[in-house]
Amino acid sequence: MLKDITIGQYFPGQSIVHRLDPRYKIIITLTYIIMLFAAAKIPSLIPGVIFAVTALILSRIPFSLIGKSLKPIIPLIIFTTILNLFLYDGDPVIKIGFIEIAYDAIETSIMTIIRVIFLIAGTSLLTYTTSPIMLTDAIESLLAPLKKINFPVHDLAMMMTIALRFIPTIIEETDKIMNAQKARGANIETGSLAQRAKAMVTILIPLFVSAVKRAGELALAMECRCYRGDVGRTRMKQLKSGAKDYIAIILTMAFLALVFVLNFAFRNLELF
Amino acid sequence: MEKFISVQNLSFEYEAIDPDEKPTEILHNISLEIKRGEFVAILGHNGSGKSTLSKHFNGILLPTKGDVIIDGINTKDEEKLYELRQKVGMVFQNPDNQLVATIVEDDVAFALENLGVEPNEMRSRVDEALKSVKMYDFRLHSPHQLSGGQKQRVAIAGIIAMRPECIVLDEPTAMLDPVGRKQVLKTVRKLNREFGITIIMITHFMDEAANADRVVVIDNGRILADNSPKKIFSHVEAMRNAGLDVPQVTELCYELKKAGYDIKGDIITEAECIDALEKLLK
Numbered sequence: 001m002l003k004d005i006t007i008g009q010y011f012p013g014q015s016i017v018h019r020l021d022p023r024y025k026i027i028i029t030l031t032y033i034i035m036l037f038a039a040a041k042i043p044s045l046i047p048g049v050i051f052a053v054t055a056l057i058l059s060r061i062p063f064s065l066i067g068k069s070l071k072p073i074i075p076l077i078i079f080t081t082i083l084n085l086f087l088y089d090g091d092p093v094i095k096i097g098f099i100e101i102a103y104d105a106i107e108t109s110i111m112t113i114i115r116v117i118f119l120i121a122g123t124s125l126l127t128y129t130t131s132p133i134m135l136t137d138a139i140e141s142l143l144a145p146l147k148k149i150n151f152p153v154h155d156l157a158m159m160m161t162i163a164l165r166f167i168p169t170i171i172e173e174t175d176k177i178m179n180a181q182k183a184r185g186a187n188i189e190t191g192s193l194a195q196r197a198k199a200m201v202t203i204l205i206p207l208f209v210s211a212v213k214r215a216g217e218l219a220l221a222m223e224c225r226c227y228r229g230d231v232g233r234t235r236m237k238q239l240k241s242g243a244k245d246y247i248a249i250i251l252t253m254a255f256l257a258l259v260f261v262l263n264f265a266f267r268n269l270e271l272f
Numbered sequence: 273m274e275k276f277i278s279v280q281n282l283s284f285e286y287e288a289i290d291p292d293e294k295p296t297e298i299l300h301n302i303s304l305e306i307k308r309g310e311f312v313a314i315l316g317h318n319g320s321g322k323s324t325l326s327k328h329f330n331g332i333l334l335p336t337k338g339d340v341i342i343d344g345i346n347t348k349d350e351e352k353l354y355e356l357r358q359k360v361g362m363v364f365q366n367p368d369n370q371l372v373a374t375i376v377e378d379d380v381a382f383a384l385e386n387l388g389v390e391p392n393e394m395r396s397r398v399d400e401a402l403k404s405v406k407m408y409d410f411r412l413h414s415p416h417q418l419s420g421g422q423k424q425r426v427a428i429a430g431i432i433a434m435r436p437e438c439i440v441l442d443e444p445t446a447m448l449d450p451v452g453r454k455q456v457l458k459t460v461r462k463l464n465r466e467f468g469i470t471i472i473m474i475t476h477f478m479d480e481a482a483n484a485d486r487v488v489v490i491d492n493g494r495i496l497a498d499n500s501p502k503k504i505f506s507h508v509e510a511m512r513n514a515g516l517d518v519p520q521v522t523e524l525c526y527e528l529k530k531a532g533y534d535i536k537g538d539i540i541t542e543a544e545c546i547d548a549l550e551k552l553l554k
Binding site for chain 2: 132161169222226
């Protein structure tokens with residue numbers, strides 16, 4: 001049952017979006033987030049929306065998959081919209097009984113909804129099209145300048161790699177321990193919340209013990225394979241950037257510039 | 273054959289937590305020589321010190337007394353530690369806890385990355401290592417998609433990629449099913465015969481030890497016997513006293529001999545046993 005959980009949500013493929021250099025993909029995603037938040041008026045959001053939709057079509061990721069990642073945030077969207085609508089001061093344009101809604105409130109609400117939806121859709125696209133290991137490599141490479149101030153970039157990346165490597169192993173182990181405890185009569189799935197929380201202890205303790213043991217053995221195996229941190233290390237898979245990456249980043253910057261142009265052009269816009 | 277590993281009067285003890293107590297001695301005055309290209313099995317029951325001994329071959333543990341010299345390098349020489357670890361690779365019991373990367377080929381490359389090998393050279397060495405353990409077709413899989421035997425072979429490939437002269441395997445088949453055990457043993461034998469890699473295999477499976485050129489029996493931190501498998505297993509009573517079994521076929525022949533039948537006492541493989549029984553029945 002626990003095996004069904006997918007982490008990293010990577011959706012393998014060969015599209016242009018998949019093949020972009022992961023370092024550029026991270027920078028492009030960050031620029032895209034700026035694009036969404038730099039927009040001051042509704043029309044300025046259009047470049048961001050077009051950008052995301054184009055990337056999604058190019059990636060050949062099914063729309064339903066993006067829909068899935070949006071589902072959990074629906075309550076959040078509703079909640080923020082309600083807050084935005086009623087707690088915003090200004091000249092009321094709509095009056096229903098004692099409820100007064102200002103123009104600014106409507107504008108802010110619409111923009112927040114679009115921003116949140118496209119923020120999640122765009123960033124999920126990054127994890128859908130990039131394998132976790134590629135992301136880790138890219139983060140290590142992008143953070144490399146921080147090594148100068150003694151920030152442990154390599155150690156951080158190694159920790160992420162090992163965590164990713166052991167997620168399936170630990171999930172499998174959790175399953176085994178749960179079954180073992182159930183076979184001994186442990187009641188994990190029924191009872192009050194407090195009782196179930198208490199029952200979890202019987203799973204967590206063996207799990208922690210075994211994880212610590214694993215860590216010790218892994219460290220030994222790594223030492224036997226001459227691991228000594230970042231000293232004189234090379235990589236088999238070099239990250240390579242090419243024309244497609246440069247074009248992609250230039251296009252992204254052009255879209256960002258467009259946002260600022262639109263911001264300026266529609267600075268006095270009132271829709272109604 | 274020239275000598276490759278030389279263990280000289282090695283003693284090893286763990287310090288007691290309480291300073292007033294005496295330290296626990298695990299290994300006592302062990303001397304051992306292993307030649308280049310040999311296939312040595314180290315036998316012993318749980319707690320005999322066989323794993324502790326194996327960890328001395330690449331400087332994970334250092335002797336309390338005595339020396340371990342590998343191809344002219346003393347394991348106490350810290351400057352040559354990485355040269356030593358490259359010469360003597362180690363494979364452990366649990367295949368899951370040895371694989372670092374999320375993709376098979378990345379894991380095989382791990383040691384080479386640590387050693388700073390050129391990326392192109394690395395690529396060819398990784399492919400070569402994966403082919404020699406017959407795991408090349410699985411190079412893009414992630415470790416959790418593999419069976420235990422396959423994972424253990426990937427772990428071996430990760431060591432072979434370093435081009436070691438010797439591989440120490442600490443109970444490499446203890447957690448595997450019979451199919452996985454067979455695959456791993458076949459791979460180990462091939463590495464020994466075809467590539468001339470010195471193999472030291474720690475085990476408590478007697479039939480695995482019967483495959484070796486030489487068997488060293490450890491009991492209570494001391495070497496009890498050191499001889500060819502045939503000679504070792506023919507002393508059935510002595511083995512039992514050390515808390516060890518002999519291969520099933522050896523035991524069968526031993527019991528038959530004891531019951532008065534005319535059968536050889538140094539039979540260790542199934543084929544030999546079948547021959548002997550046929551002769552006996554005629």
